[in-house]
Amino acid sequence: MNxxxxxxxxxxxxxxHLQGVLKSSLPLSIDVVDIDKESLTKARKLADEVTPGNGQxxxxxxxxxxxxxxxxxAIIATTSNVRLHVMRELLNSxxxxxxxxxxxxxxxxxEYQKARNLLKEHSVKAYVNCPRRMNPHYQALKKELKKHANWQFSVVGNEWGLACNAVHFLDIYRYLFEEKELFILEDKELEPCIFDSKRGGYKEVFGRIMSLSKELSISCGHxxxxxxxxxxTSEHQEVLIDELAGTIEFNGDIQEIRPFETVYQSNLSYQFVExxxxxxxxxxxxxxxSADxxxxxxxTLEKHFQLHGDTSRGREYQIT
Known part of the structure; x- marks a missing residue:
């Protein structure tokens, strides 16, 4: 049975995702859907680069x-503006x-509450693809962080897309510290304008957001x-992860530099399928x-978008 x-x-x-799912050792029957035939053609070419993990x-x-x-x-990898519509069509049929x-x-x-209602109506288990949780280096780091208390967590860098990607770092923060309480974020240090995203039709912001307690800080510059x-950072230990350089540097009680490897989606998707x-x-x-x-x-971004964004689009937040 497939x-x-x-x-x-x-x-x-x-x-x-398709490349990753193909690597599963289980026999699968994979339906790939896109209204754009050119996208399907490109996906087929990428899939042909992969040797399936199961011959069936x-x-x-x-x-x-x-x-x-x-x-x-089922994996919904559409843009955010049509995701709920696709989700509804999928689950209703x-x-x-x-x-x-x-x-x-x-x-x-x-749409978040509408999605909750839809999942409850159809008794579907749902997850969000924030894959740093699946990275063995972050999994190992989570265990080591328990040796110290009162950690401060910050993300610094340039041109990595704060509006688009901050949720990944908020997620890994919650994972590492098992943070169940909702945090309130300040936007006082965001630049007073909205920028066009590299993906057409979407928007970006630059500057810094932080928690009220100042234990969490995320910034992106030009x-x-x-x-x-x-x-x-804790009282006795500092850990610096440079994902692009591929290193984890420990300064404090532990003095060490370790390799860090980013695990790409094409090597992850088969894991959560299995x-x-x-x-x-x-x-x-x-x-x-993840919805929370x-x-x-x-x-955090709402007032910023209303002050500096395109108000003609109402309450739509053009983030991808």
């Missing part, structure tokens, strides 16, 4: 969302056991070159937790 898998949206991230695995490319199917896992959503989840704040570092099918604990972020994180960030 387990049914669905991927909706096969742009850059969707195609990488099949891939079917479609321009229309199937109906009446029973999917073990198919059975889905586990649903994987990409960030940024939704463009309107009220530069000709992208840079990104995660810094964790976890779901085999009913193992999922390493991705549960939807409810998204909303905390949106609450």
């Amino acid at each position: 387990y049914r898998i669905l991927i909706v949206g096969c742009g850059e991230i969707g195609a990488r 695995t099949q891939v079917h490319y479609k321009v229309v969302l199937p109906e009446g199917q029973d999917y073990s896992v 198919n059975h889905v056991t586990s649903l994987i959503l990409e960030k940024f989840l939704f463009s309107f704040k009220d 530069s000709e070159k992208m840079s990104l570092q995660v810094k964790l 976890q779901s099918i085999q009913e193992e604990p999922m390493t991705l972020t549960p939807f409810e937790e 994180t998204h909303l905390a960030l949106l609450d």
Whole structure:
């Protein structure tokens, strides 16, 4: 028996999901859906670069969302402005056991509650793809951080996309410190304007956001070159993660530099597919937790967008 898998949206991230899912050792029947035939063609070429982990695995490319199917896992990798619509169409016409959503989840704040209602109505387990939780280096670091208390967490860099990607670092912060309480973020140090994102039709911000307690700080500046570092500081230990350089530097009780490897989506997706099918604990972020994180960030950006953004678009937040 081949387990049914669905991927909706096969742009850059969707195609990488396809490559990753193909590496599963389980026999799969994968439906890949996109209204853009050119995107399907590109996804097929990338898929052809991968040797399937199971010789019985099949891939079917479609321009229309199937109906009446029973999917073990469905991945919605569309843009945020159509994600809820796709989610509704999918769940109203198919059975889905586990649903994987990409960030940024939704463009309107009220869509988060609508999504919650939809998941409850159809009894679907849902997760959000914030994959740093799946990185063995962050998993090992989480155990080491327990040796000290009162950590401060900061992200500094340039041109990495604060509005688009801050949710990834808010998520890894919550994961590392098992932070269950919602945090309130300040936007006082954001630059007083809205910038066009590198992806057409979406927006970006620059500057810094931080928690009221100052234990959490995330900043992104301007530069000709992208840079990104995660810094964790306690009374007796400092940890500096440079994901681009591929290093973790320890200063304090431990003095050491270790290699850090970014695990790309094409080497991750098969893991959560197999976890779901085999009913193992999922390493991705549960939807409810990630929705709260998204909303905390949106609450922070809301006034900023209203003051400096395109007010003609109402309450839509053009973040991808």
